[in-house]
Amino acid sequence: xxxxxxxxxxxxxxxxxxxxxxxxxxxxxxxxxxxxxxxxxxxxxxxxxxxxxxxxxxxxxxxxxxxxxxxxxxxxxxxxxxxxxxxxxxxxxxxxxxxxxxxxxxxxxxxxxxxxxxxx
Amino acid sequence: xxxxxxxxxxxxxxxxxxxxxxxxxxxxxxxxxxxxxxxxxxxxxxxxxxxxxxxxxxxxxxxxxxxxxxxxxxxxxxxxxxxxxxxxxxxxxxxxxxxxxxxxxxxx
Numbered sequence: 001x002x003x004x005x006x007x008x009x010x011x012x013x014x015x016x017x018x019x020x021x022x023x024x025x026x027x028x029x030x031x032x033x034x035x036x037x038x039x040x041x042x043x044x045x046x047x048x049x050x051x052x053x054x055x056x057x058x059x060x061x062x063x064x065x066x067x068x069x070x071x072x073x074x075x076x077x078x079x080x081x082x083x084x085x086x087x088x089x090x091x092x093x094x095x096x097x098x099x100x101x102x103x104x105x106x107x108x109x110x111x112x113x114x115x116x117x118x119x120x
Numbered sequence: 121x122x123x124x125x126x127x128x129x130x131x132x133x134x135x136x137x138x139x140x141x142x143x144x145x146x147x148x149x150x151x152x153x154x155x156x157x158x159x160x161x162x163x164x165x166x167x168x169x170x171x172x173x174x175x176x177x178x179x180x181x182x183x184x185x186x187x188x189x190x191x192x193x194x195x196x197x198x199x200x201x202x203x204x205x206x207x208x209x210x211x212x213x214x215x216x217x218x219x220x221x222x223x224x225x226x227x228x
Contacts, residue, residue: 022158034215034216041223042164042221043208043218043219043220043221044208044218046216049215053142073208091219093162095216108153108168110165111155111162111163111214112161112162113162114161116160
């Protein structure tokens with residue numbers, strides 16, 4: 001089946017530094033990838049939709065200058081948290097879409113294992 | 121905006137008992153997903169329900185979809201401790217809309 005990896009699994013950094021998280025589709029090409037964040041005991045919150053070769057689409061309230069997304073190839077999307085602060089500490093999960101949009105509806109998403117970020 | 125609500129939010133049940141988790145959504149969709157999440161882990165896909173009346177079963181879990189009622193259920197039969205996790209439903213629209221999650225604890 002479709003496998004999505006994330007790197008790193010855990011990262012602890014100092015406040016003010018930047019952190020890059022990679023999301024890879026290992027055995028399929030993903031035109032679209034999604035970035036979510038999840039706070040403890042809460043559901044997933046979509047941050048942005050990443051399309052290969054174009055600018056990411058950010059959800060309302062998500063700072064695009066703080067959460068830089070690059071989708072340089074059909075198998076790799078990166079999320080960079082710039083000038084991280086303790087409130088950015090969270091669980092970040094990416095997903096890759098198995099197909100395109102069908103009649104305005106998204107196709108099956110395959111989720112990565114997540115990256116836990118702790119900003120001190 | 122499509123809204124997805126799950127009920128209950130928290131559930132503690134004894135081993136061997138049955139229970140049903142409900143997922144209601146606000147607008148028309150014919151594609152619904154159920155996921156399991158263990159503490160500290162990402163999502164594990166359980167079921168994909170693609171049409172009205174779809175029913176899928178895997179082990180002690182059975183999921184169904186009623187698109188007319190905009191309702192999906194996840195039924196747990198004879199619960200065991202290994203089923204303890206958080207369960208999310210998600211509805212596919214122009215993006216994936218996740219439910220609030222149901223935290224299940226199965227106690228001996």
